[in-house]
Amino acid sequence: MMGLMLILTTAKHRTRRYRQLLLTSMFLLTLAPDAVFSQSLPSSTLQVxxxxxxxxxxxxxxxxxxxAIQVVNGTLPLEKLSQEERKLVTSGGEFSQISFNLPPGETTIAVEKILPPLGVPRLLIDGTTQPGYEGNKSATAEIAIPTPIVSITTAPGREVLRGLTVTADRVTxxxxxxxxxxSKHGVTESTPPxxxxxxxxLPPPDTTEQQPPNADFPYYNRNTPPQNVVIENNWLxxxxxxKMPEVTSAFGVSVFNGVNTTISRNRISYHDGSGxxxxxxxxxxxxxQNIIVGNGLAGMPDGIRLDGVIDKSELRGNLICANDGSGVFLFKPQGSVTIRNNNIKFNGRRFRRAAVYLMGSNHQVKENQISYQSGAGVVITSYPQSDRNTIQNNSFFQLEGLSIDLNAQHNVGVQDFQNGDGVNPPRNxxxxxxxxxxxxxxxPKFLSPEFLTDINPTVGIDGIAEPDSQVDIYKVTxxxxxxxxxxxxxxxADNKGKFSLDLANIQPGDRISAISTHPDFGTSEPSYPAIARTLNNSPSSPISNIPSPQPQCLSSPPAPEPEIPPEPIRLQIPKNIHFALDKDYISPESAKILDKIAQAMGDNPTITAELLGHTDIxxxxxxxxxxxxRRAKNTRNYLIxxxxxxxRMTIRSLGExxxxxxxxxxxxHARNRRVEFIFQDIRGIEVIVQESDLQLER
Incomplete structure (x- = not known):
């Protein structure tokens, strides 16, 4: 399924996916006949x-x-309801509303097939109306999002493409x-689950009437996208x-075609693809202000993936953590986006990608915290050409690559473009x-690789940068x-590129770097750092090993800290699980070992694990x-x-x-077919290796 989703975002299949919208329409008519609207919608708002x-x-x-959806859509007349059901429907109000009063213990709605689209404007589906909902209580301290009570999921044994489908303006x-x-088997490349x-x-197949934003859009002008849809305070x-459900969703929110959509204060986790x-x-x-954690488990790995027309969009104040690829990944977008004040950390769990990956021009990445990335900080592609992207006032920490990496077209490898191609030579x-x-x-380049800190209370920094550019000086770790x-x-910098700046509070051993930003070009890569020293001493060596904190995306609301830290403990847990010949599934013997590992990691939250996938020769x-x-991914997903x-888990594939x-x-061969655990703990816990699940071939 997720391989099919990947086709959705390849240029090779872009034209093909639009042609297949007709197939989508036919599929939806077949799968969900109650989704077809009657011509007469309700004349007034309804409260259901x-x-x-x-x-x-x-x-x-x-x-x-x-x-309830059919009633507000006008496809289920009130006269077809029982007398008891009619009592649950009233008219009036500024907008239509579907509220909930489910019996205790019966708050999970398991659907057998796709629900009808939400096709009437000014409609609110409000799970906060369920008795017992606590709007002032949150399970997370980082962003307060109340815990929902009402769930919508698939019935056991059923495969349902989508949860709620929005086709009208101002739906909340x-x-x-x-x-x-x-959808395990996919439908078309056009409408992801x-x-x-x-x-x-449902769009028609004729492409003759629709012009912008693309000449090959298969839409009539009358098929306008819904506007001002609001998705808020949901858990997706x-x-x-x-918990991670037994059946994981393909994607969280798919804005296939919408204008001025607001996605606010949602907790979005455990999707096979992007959140x-x-x-x-x-x-x-x-x-x-969304919590976007642990997505991309089986397919498209990025927390947020933006494609199509995204002009004037903004990502602001989100926690984007522990997704399998980039935190934010832009693929051939039209228009520009602002990425501001987000906390983007611990991403790249399965693929080494940049925390933020940009295609296109005029994007702004400002005031973000970007840290603990298995890749670079911000990578800007050069194919297609991408210019005037501004990267300023961000804080980077512990990256496997440059803070800002500008790709060059001569590096055409996938890894170069997703994770950066390293330091560029001068523009010559x-x-x-x-x-x-x-x-x-x-x-930028500093005039000297060293500067003195004990002559004046301030340190003068001089260098050369792009003429008439803004130069930002950073402390480097x-x-x-x-x-x-x-x-x-x-x-x-002046018109010849010279710049100078006096800095205070610089200590011996501090290292500084610089970036420059010009409105005609965008932001540069960082300069090689200069280091502070005293007059009588050599510069201090940079810190080679910066201790990592416990990998953690979310925490509970603050509780009293224990006065005495726990003593280190000695664990006896296996270091490997093994696999049958040419197989990637978890055997019952390996599941028992993983249960022990899960128990140990649950008891000791400071333990992290790197999962190394291996094969025989x-x-x-x-x-x-x-x-x-695949072996490492399935092992990680079992532990989730x-x-x-x-x-707390990073995937690496080493093969043979x-x-x-x-x-x-x-x-x-049996010993080599394994996933190896590299455990780490800041308290120095000892791990004893065991081996009890070898699966010898016959």
């Missing part, structure tokens, strides 16, 4: 109370969610838990018990402006180029790398289902490159 978690349409004493979905919506799917009504992909994804149009979208020819991101704006951790000051290197990656937070035993016997 859902009092049954069943998924049926019949005149009885209970009103279901499916019935609030206070619900929605999970378990996917999602917990919440936002689009215009995660149960009210804070938020756009496709055709999503301009003016506001993604504000006109061609470099055309083949490098941000027009290959020159990196880490070795080599390090990470731009703290903004120390800002100055302006048979088959090609490429095949074995993919097989080992046992309650281990995804940010690090054999445990070099022999070729069946026992040697």
């Amino acid at each position: 109370v859902v009092n049954s978690n069943q998924d049926r349409v019949q005149p009885d004493g209970n009103l279901t969610l499916r019935e 979905i609030r206070g619900l838990s929605i999970y378990g919506f996917t 999602a917990d919440i799917f936002i689009s215009h009504r 992909g995660i149960t009210p018990e804070e 938020i994804i756009t496709s055709v149009r999503a301009e003016g979208m506001q993604v504000v 020819s006109p061609n470099r402006k055309r083949d490098t991101a941000n027009a290959a704006i020159n990196t 880490g070795n080599n180029y390090g990470a731009l951790t703290e903004l120390l000051g800002t100055t302006k 048979r088959a090609s290197d490429t095949y074995n790398i993919n097989l080992a990656a 289902k046992q309650g281990i937070a995804p940010e 490159r690090q054999l445990q035993t070099p022999g070729t016997s069946k026992l040697d």
Whole structure:
């Protein structure tokens, strides 16, 4: 399924996906005939109370969610309801509303097939109306999002493409838990499965009438996208018990075609693909103060993936943590987006990608905290050409790459483009402006690699940068180029590129770097750091090993700290689990070992694990790398289902490159077919290796 979703975002299939919208329409008509609207919608707003978690349409004493949606849509006349059901429907108010009064213990609505689209304007589906909902209580300290009571999920044994589908203006979905919506076999490349799917009504196949934003859009002008949809205070992909569901959703919110959508204060976790994804149009979208954690478990790995028309969209104040790829990934967008004041950390759990990956021009990445990334901080691609992207006032920490990396077109490898291609040479020819991101704006250079701190209370910094550019000086942590951790000051280069700045509170051993930003080009890569020293002493060596904190995305509201820290303990847990020949599934024997590992990691929250996937020497290197990656991914996902937070685990695939035993016997092969755990703990806990699940081939 997720391989099919990946096709959605490849340029090779972009035209094809639009043609297949006709197939989508036919599929939806077949799968959900009650989604087809009658021509006469309700003439007034309605207030409908859902009092049954069943998924049926019949005149009885209970009103279901499916019935409520059809009533407000005008496809289920009131005269077809029972007398008891009619009592649950009243008219009046500024907007239509579906509220909930489900019996205690019956608050999970398990749907058998796709629910009808929400097709009437000014509609509110409000899970906060369920008795017992506590709007002032949150399970998380980072962003307060109340725990929902009402859940919408799939019925056991059923495969349902989407949870709620929005096709009308000013629809609000609030206070619900929605999970378990996917399609294992796919439908088309055009309409991905999602917990919440936002689009215009079923599009026609004729492409002659629609012009912008793309000439090949298969929409009539009358098929306008819904505007001002609000998704707020929901839990998507995660149960009210804070668990990963048995059936994981494909995506969280899919803005397939919408304008001015607001996605605010939602908790979005445990999706096979991205937590938020756009496709055709999503301009003016506001993604504000969401918790986006642990997505991309099986397919498209990025926390937020933006495609299509996204002009004037903004990502602000979100916690984007422990997703399998980038925190934010832009793929051939049209228009520009602002990424501001987000906490983006511990991403790249499965793929080494930049925390923020930009395609396109005129994007702004400002005032974000970007840290603990298995990759670079911000990477800007050069294919297609991407210019005038501004990266300023961010704080970076512990990156496996540059804080800002401008790709050049001569590096065409996937890894280069997703994780950066390293330091660029000076812009020494006109061609470099055309083949490098941000027009290959020159990196600043300090006039001296060292500066003295004991002559004056302030330190004068001089250098050369892009003429007439703004130069930002940062304190750097880490070795080599390090990470731009703290903004120390800002100055302006003159028309010859010279700049100077006086800095205070610089200590011996401090390292500083600089970036420059010019409105015609964008922001540069960071300069190689200069280091502070005293007159009589050599410069201090940079810190080579900066201790990592406990990987943690979320925490409970503050509780009293224990007065005495716990003593280190000695654990006896296995270091490997093993796999059958050419298999990637978890055997019953391996599951028992993983249960022990989950128990140990649960008891000791300071333990982290790197999961290294291995194979034996048979088959090609490429095949074995993919097989080992699947083994590591399935192992990690099993532990997530046992309650281990995804940010505590990182996946690496080594294939046959690090054999445990070099022999070729069946026992040697069995020992090499493994996922190896590299445990770390800041308290120095000892780990004793055991081996009890070898699966010898016959």
